[in-house]
Amino acid sequence: MTWPEPTPDARTGPPTRGPADLVITGCTALVHDEREEVGFVENATIVVRGGRIETVTAGPATAGPVTAGPAIAGRADPTTTGLAAAEHIDARGQVALPGLVNCHTHSPMVTLRGIAEDLPIEEWFNEFVWPIESNLQERDVELGARLACAEMIRGGVTCFADHYFSMDTVAAVTAESGLRANLGQAFFSSQGAEGRERSLDFALRHRDTADGRITTSLAPHAPYTVDDADLAATARLAREHGLLVHIHAAENRDQTDASLARHGRTPIEILAGAGLLDTDLLIAHGTGIVERDLPVLARASGRVGVASAPRGYLKFAWPTTTPVSALRELGIPVGLATDGAASNNSLDVWESMALTALAQKFTEADPRRLTSRQALHHATLQSARAVGLGERIGSLAPGRRADIVLVDLSGPHTQPVHDLAATLVHSARAGDVRTTIVDGRILMRDRELLTLDVPAVVREMNARMPALIDRSHGRRIQDYDT
Amino acid sequence: MTWPEPTPDARTGPPTRGPADLVITGCTALVHDEREEVGFVENATIVVRGGRIETVTAGPATAGPVTAGPAIAGRADPTTTGLAAAEHIDARGQVALPGLVNCHTHSPMVTLRGIAEDLPIEEWFNEFVWPIESNLQERDVELGARLACAEMIRGGVTCFADHYFSMDTVAAVTAESGLRANLGQAFFSSQGAEGRERSLDFALRHRDTADGRITTSLAPHAPYTVDDADLAATARLAREHGLLVHIHAAENRDQTDASLARHGRTPIEILAGAGLLDTDLLIAHGTGIVERDLPVLARASGRVGVASAPRGYLKFAWPTTTPVSALRELGIPVGLATDGAASNNSLDVWESMALTALAQKFTEADPRRLTSRQALHHATLQSARAVGLGERIGSLAPGRRADIVLVDLSGPHTQPVHDLAATLVHSARAGDVRTTIVDGRILMRDRELLTLDVPAVVREMNARMPALIDRSHGRRIQDYDT
Numbered sequence: 001m002t003w004p005e006p007t008p009d010a011r012t013g014p015p016t017r018g019p020a021d022l023v024i025t026g027c028t029a030l031v032h033d034e035r036e037e038v039g040f041v042e043n044a045t046i047v048v049r050g051g052r053i054e055t056v057t058a059g060p061a062t063a064g065p066v067t068a069g070p071a072i073a074g075r076a077d078p079t080t081t082g083l084a085a086a087e088h089i090d091a092r093g094q095v096a097l098p099g100l101v102n103c104h105t106h107s108p109m110v111t112l113r114g115i116a117e118d119l120p121i122e123e124w125f126n127e128f129v130w131p132i133e134s135n136l137q138e139r140d141v142e143l144g145a146r147l148a149c150a151e152m153i154r155g156g157v158t159c160f161a162d163h164y165f166s167m168d169t170v171a172a173v174t175a176e177s178g179l180r181a182n183l184g185q186a187f188f189s190s191q192g193a194e195g196r197e198r199s200l201d202f203a204l205r206h207r208d209t210a211d212g213r214i215t216t217s218l219a220p221h222a223p224y225t226v227d228d229a230d231l232a233a234t235a236r237l238a239r240e241h242g243l244l245v246h247i248h249a250a251e252n253r254d255q256t257d258a259s260l261a262r263h264g265r266t267p268i269e270i271l272a273g274a275g276l277l278d279t280d281l282l283i284a285h286g287t288g289i290v291e292r293d294l295p296v297l298a299r300a301s302g303r304v305g306v307a308s309a310p311r312g313y314l315k316f317a318w319p320t321t322t323p324v325s326a327l328r329e330l331g332i333p334v335g336l337a338t339d340g341a342a343s344n345n346s347l348d349v350w351e352s353m354a355l356t357a358l359a360q361k362f363t364e365a366d367p368r369r370l371t372s373r374q375a376l377h378h379a380t381l382q383s384a385r386a387v388g389l390g391e392r393i394g395s396l397a398p399g400r401r402a403d404i405v406l407v408d409l410s411g412p413h414t415q416p417v418h419d420l421a422a423t424l425v426h427s428a429r430a431g432d433v434r435t436t437i438v439d440g441r442i443l444m445r446d447r448e449l450l451t452l453d454v455p456a457v458v459r460e461m462n463a464r465m466p467a468l469i470d471r472s473h474g475r476r477i478q479d480y481d482t
Numbered sequence: 483m484t485w486p487e488p489t490p491d492a493r494t495g496p497p498t499r500g501p502a503d504l505v506i507t508g509c510t511a512l513v514h515d516e517r518e519e520v521g522f523v524e525n526a527t528i529v530v531r532g533g534r535i536e537t538v539t540a541g542p543a544t545a546g547p548v549t550a551g552p553a554i555a556g557r558a559d560p561t562t563t564g565l566a567a568a569e570h571i572d573a574r575g576q577v578a579l580p581g582l583v584n585c586h587t588h589s590p591m592v593t594l595r596g597i598a599e600d601l602p603i604e605e606w607f608n609e610f611v612w613p614i615e616s617n618l619q620e621r622d623v624e625l626g627a628r629l630a631c632a633e634m635i636r637g638g639v640t641c642f643a644d645h646y647f648s649m650d651t652v653a654a655v656t657a658e659s660g661l662r663a664n665l666g667q668a669f670f671s672s673q674g675a676e677g678r679e680r681s682l683d684f685a686l687r688h689r690d691t692a693d694g695r696i697t698t699s700l701a702p703h704a705p706y707t708v709d710d711a712d713l714a715a716t717a718r719l720a721r722e723h724g725l726l727v728h729i730h731a732a733e734n735r736d737q738t739d740a741s742l743a744r745h746g747r748t749p750i751e752i753l754a755g756a757g758l759l760d761t762d763l764l765i766a767h768g769t770g771i772v773e774r775d776l777p778v779l780a781r782a783s784g785r786v787g788v789a790s791a792p793r794g795y796l797k798f799a800w801p802t803t804t805p806v807s808a809l810r811e812l813g814i815p816v817g818l819a820t821d822g823a824a825s826n827n828s829l830d831v832w833e834s835m836a837l838t839a840l841a842q843k844f845t846e847a848d849p850r851r852l853t854s855r856q857a858l859h860h861a862t863l864q865s866a867r868a869v870g871l872g873e874r875i876g877s878l879a880p881g882r883r884a885d886i887v888l889v890d891l892s893g894p895h896t897q898p899v900h901d902l903a904a905t906l907v908h909s910a911r912a913g914d915v916r917t918t919i920v921d922g923r924i925l926m927r928d929r930e931l932l933t934l935d936v937p938a939v940v941r942e943m944n945a946r947m948p949a950l951i952d953r954s955h956g957r958r959i960q961d962y963d964t
Contacts, residue, residue, distance in 0.1 A: 118843075148894075316849050367798050368600050
């Protein structure tokens with residue numbers, strides 16, 4: 001194990017203004033050094049004030065210059081309650097990480113978890129998901145989003161990028177849950193101009209709401225469901241309003257092949273042609289990114305990121321995964337994601353972290369990478385950047401928002417610890433997260449959810465289920481035909 | 483969801499002999515029908531007597547003919563304590579499964595979890611594992627086995643097949659833990675005849691000990707470390723004494739290629755030549771099984787099984803996984819495994835179940851299989867058969883040993899349930915196991931371990947660690963050179 005000295009930044013912070021809101025003591029804290037390499041500070045004290053991390057200091061606080069956090073009077077012996085903080089968490093034996101970010105999901109789809117199993121994507125969409133989604137009511141979205149938020153908080157996710165319908169409802173649930181999110185109202189060209197307008201209207205009304213925890217994006221569905229004119233209009237609107245664009249593109253190799261056959265251009269080339277690579281852009285999946293796309297991506301002037309949800313690629317038996325190595329060469333961040341639970345069966349970003357490492361080793365035929373530290377870099381700074389929050393979250397560093405998870409490594413499956421990064425990525429599980437904190441507010445304490453009532457949600461969801469999953473009407477909201 | 487009527491077998495059992503030892507009520511029970519298809523009995527009552535399952539009945543017990551378990555007087559309302567049983571578990575909202583079987587592991591290697599990360603197998607063996615194992619003391623094995631048993635009980639594993647050194651110690655820990663195991667003392671030809679003799683001596687002394695929970699095997703390491711004469715001698719001893727043989731073979735494609743280059747025969751052909759396919763044989767991994775091996779395996783007269791540990795294959799970046807489809811055609815059971823935690827980072831068989839399904843979809847380029855029900859068949863009857871216990875465990879059926887795990891599906895990540903098999907395989911996690919029962923004895927209740935003290939083990943293990951992991955001596959127990 002290595003645990004670099006905290007960088008000079010970590011020892012300073014905003015001026016003291018009375019007691020801190022939250023002090024976490026005794027944990028091992030995951031930090032990034034000046035080259036963004038992942039390291040660990042042992043016996044760390046984390047001070048939170050005004051929703052931000054104020055300091056991350058090594059060792060018990062003393063009068064010495066290295067470890068004295070400004071908010072702490074006297075020794076920060078975690079067994080005392082003498083800390084000048086409204087709330088104190090004794091996190092001995094636990095590891096503090098930046099909260100995980102689910103960089104691409106459709107949170108309300110948890111309602112359909114397991115409804116369309118072991119199928120190719122065409123049947124999954126056309127026979128199940130899109131017929132059922134034609135029945136979707138606001139209340140279904142609300143209950144689904146609530147269950148999804150509960151699952152994510154329990155799994156150490158503090159922020160998610162959501163791309164779905166009825167996003168006013170998802171925004172309300174996000175606010176209620178305490179989570180951070182980037183939200184986009186999905187649209188198809190089949191909806192006419194109205195779809196795009198509603199997506200913009202949503203993005204403008206909700207940006208920076210919920211005390212700043214909600215940011216927004218424009219959310220065209222995909223190049224195969226949104227035409228070139230709509231994509232170009234989306235790019236113009238994104239530039240005009242300074243919005244992220246969140247889109248499915250080059251999801252799999254078949255889509256790329258179909259796009260080349262029909263249009264002579266890859267999905268990435270279509271995005272480029274529409275000007276979308278010159279906006280801030282979040283591309284979901286990208287397993288169909290091919291060699292000729294790389295110079296196109298290299299010329300992007302916008303901040304482009306990719307979200308990878310490797311479990312679904314294996315489950316749909318797609319031949320490739322997100323080309324992480326090639327994207328790294330281009331400086332394009334790859335964030336971790338789960339997609340919706342109707343394909344992924346869970347919103348378990350922890351599993352996505354492990355599977356991203358394993359899938360890269362396998363597809364690159366190289367056991368040396370991704371290393372666990374590289375996987376943790378994807379899980380932290382790269383995920384934050386992919387969803388347009390690279391300055392606000394993704395690192396336990398002074399000035400960043402206090403989105404923190406505490407992980408218990410005392411279980412037999414996480415002992416002994418020879419390599420803490422490996423323990424986190426390959427031995428620990430989502431269920432080892434004990435405490436989830438967003439903006440300094442505790443959303444789960446010792447595995448108890450504090451903002452959501454799961455049994456009530458499940459009861460009502462099950463009562464509504466027969467109407468929701470009825471496919472006898474023969475409608476669907478869209479056709480999957482790349 | 484389907485929940486077939488219990489088969490006629492499920493309604494009868496041995497004659498009543500006073501109160502049952504254990505009655506589990508209100509659960510959904512995973513059962514197999516007459517074609518071995520996985521189904522579920524809702525609101526099931528499971529009666530255990532003398533370490534065996536006596537009955538599995540559907541619905542609350544009443545006076546009617548369908549549901550009246552012989553040991554139950556009156557209605558089996560799980561809120562009452564009027565059941566004629568020494569112990570009653572109210573398992574409403576939980577699913578009862580046959581305990582998982584870890585079909586190939588080296589349990590004491592949990593001590594080295596995370597010590598050699600992100601490496602090719604040659605370096606992993608030669609630079610780390612085999613040098614460190616030259617320091618191994620009995621006490622290290624004892625502590626490792628104890629930690630491993632704790633991890634497996636917590637993860638719903640009730641039986642494991644172990645292939646390691648100092649197996650007298652592992653046997654003692656197995657007995658103490660309450661788990662079931664098939665144990666084999668590993669040997670190399672480099673040890674001379676003594677290695678093989680000690681393996682036999684161990685197998686004969688420990689077979690059917692710990693009230694029958696311990697069975698044994700002969701455990702030659704692999705065709706690249708055990709020569710033809712020793713393999714042939716092992717086959718003769720196995721037949722003479724009616725013992726299983728447990729061996730690594732065709733672990734990866736490189737081994738098969740190297741074997742062909744050196745000997746003109748694949749590892750499977752070497753096993754056949756030694757007569758090992760005419761004994762009961764457990765082959766670990768088999769990802770290097772090739773087309774020409776299939777007719778050889780088809781001619782096997784012994785009960786041959788294969789253990790698959792897919793996580794490690796991805797992590798080592800091996801190009802193939804265990805060829806489940808081809809083996810199914812031959813009627814060869816494929817059981818689930820983790821290998822040791824030094825390569826797999828955990829003994830999480832639940833994860834192996836999900837990864838087996840995902841890896842098969844991906845490598846066969848077919849999302850339709852393995853289905854979740856097929857994965858559950860591998861996890862239950864096929865795993866039991868692979869370790870030579872096909873008649874004793876692997877199914878919740880009258881007469882089988884009462885190795886049962888209860889899984890809580892009330893968490894937000896496992897709701898709603900549209901397809902219970904999919905929920906179990908793809909949404910549930912090892913940490914959702916609440917109760918683990920072996921031979922009718924409760925080893926974990928509500929996540930609390932009842933037979934092992936993890937903190938004490940970890941404390942002593944960490945104190946011994948510097949001596950164990952010292953590699954300055956330059957020795958190793960063996961060379962990896964296929």
